[in-house]
Amino acid sequence: MIKRRRRFFRRKEKQLNRSMAVNTLLFILMFICGIFMVLPLVMIVNNALKPLDELYQFPPKIFVRNPTLENFTDLFVLMNDSWIPFSRYILNTIIITGLGMVGHVVVASLAAYPLAKHNFPAKNILFSMVVLSMMFSWTVTQIPQYLIISWMGINNNYLALILPAWSFGMGLYLMKQFMEQLPDSLMESARLDGAGEWHIFWKIVMPNVKPAWLTLAIFQFQQMWGNTGSMFLRDEQLKPLQFALQQITAGGVARAGAAAAVTFIIAAVPITFFLICQSNVLETMTTSGMKE
């Protein structure tokens, strides 16, 4: 019995205070809830593999009976027909999502470090402004934001999507909360060795909060990936993949198959990114035992 427990649960030390009965109970609970949670994923995968007649079958069934890749070939045909080469949309998405995500993680972490670990005038006011800003409904600030972006002259430009994304409130808050937990002695010893604040930030703080910024990267990726950019980008050449894909979905009944494939791709990309980040969160666990 002990052997089995070791296989399922993480480390021997964590076996302190654990009873098998509760473990089993929790496992069953997880299983039942898990079935409900995974439902949308199951449906997306199955729909993508359904031939057209099954997609319109009534009453609808969850599972596919004659799986086919037709939907994907349809989608690729449509992609090749598009007015702007599809690779252009992909490039736009890489620029917008990549810069929006990496920039936000860097800029927000950089601001979070002094807020968490330094003492300077106006620190608390600045921080509470960020937290409070998250509570203001985004729908009404959109119009003033649009005016400001036009005034800056970055309308119809990647920057109109990227720059606001760098200043989202959640990222700074998340990073600050994690950095607060780092023991001060960690930074002090580096300071005594003559390290500057920038050095401390890159070499000591960031590696120690890796789970935090990997998590933030997931959030930000999702946010940027889901953005069609249609509010700011007018030129077809600048629009991201999300926009092009949703145009295909909007094609109605005849494109239902391709639309199902689109839904699959729209979900699959962030999931892949999620899995990469999440499994790295795990690795830090085992390597960064250097916390006090």
Add this chain to the structure above:
Amino acid sequence: MANEAVSSGVSQEALDIAKKQSTLRYQIVRNKASYFMIAPYFILFFFFTVLPVLMSIALSFTYFNMLEMPTFVGWRNYIKLFLEDDIFLISLKNTLIFAVVTGPVSYLLCLLFAWIINEFKGKLRAFLTLIFYAPSICGNAYLVWNLILTGDRYGYLNGILLKLDIINEPILWMQTEKYILPVLIVVQLWLSLGTGFLSFIAGLQTVDKSMYEAAALDGVKNRWQELWYVTLPAMKPQLMFGAVMQITQSFAVADISINLAGNPSVNYAGATVVTHLLDYGSTRFDMGYASAIATILFLLMVGTNKLVQKILGRVGE
């Protein structure tokens, strides 16, 4: 006071000198590096968040239809909100019910599932995280519920209930007033393992493992005690973060209501403050009124946040 972190390694005399020099000007110069580090973020933050929010609050005192220049109307929008707009009061009531039910429950679910998942290891752990995060990552995954809740006998829920002879005829779930709010609450709970959940998962990683061993020696008997006395206090910053995210989410419920129950929903049974706001902002083009709604919602969230932070301060005591 000046830079405790730096001076604690230095002698007492140096500390005294630092105290003498702790004027505002001196502190600002002294903390130059800090200001440089926060500058990029806060400059952008000012332009893309602070200014728009201030402009929205200013707009709430005007009539603004997005075509003509806004005209100042004083408190009229606010007076109309509370005295004349019955639907706002319905939506406020619905939002409060939503927040009171889904807020705490979602929060506890996030914590519970993050904590259970943390007991697993390696690939299985990443996989379980994905499964529970799936509704949040699949974009508008809640549209699945449209299939489940279809009002005829081919909707999954009706199908099952009919088969089990619990009901005799299909129920129009999203068109029947008394079912709308409960169903929306269930869907919201199903969607709840989002931002807070992932930040808890990451937060649990940062809890020092040796603390568990020490706690066991100190007489912590079971996992529940361990959770209360060791894990939760150690991840207090994440708990605070999760609470704020939960507040912003549960007070701002709108998408699921609009997509499942429609906007306006039958007899406004699914109306929330944000659906009401969207109604005025993007359908009726009355941005001044919509801004007033947003401001009220903002105050409501700020108040709730104060309360919740106070409660969370007592964790682990």
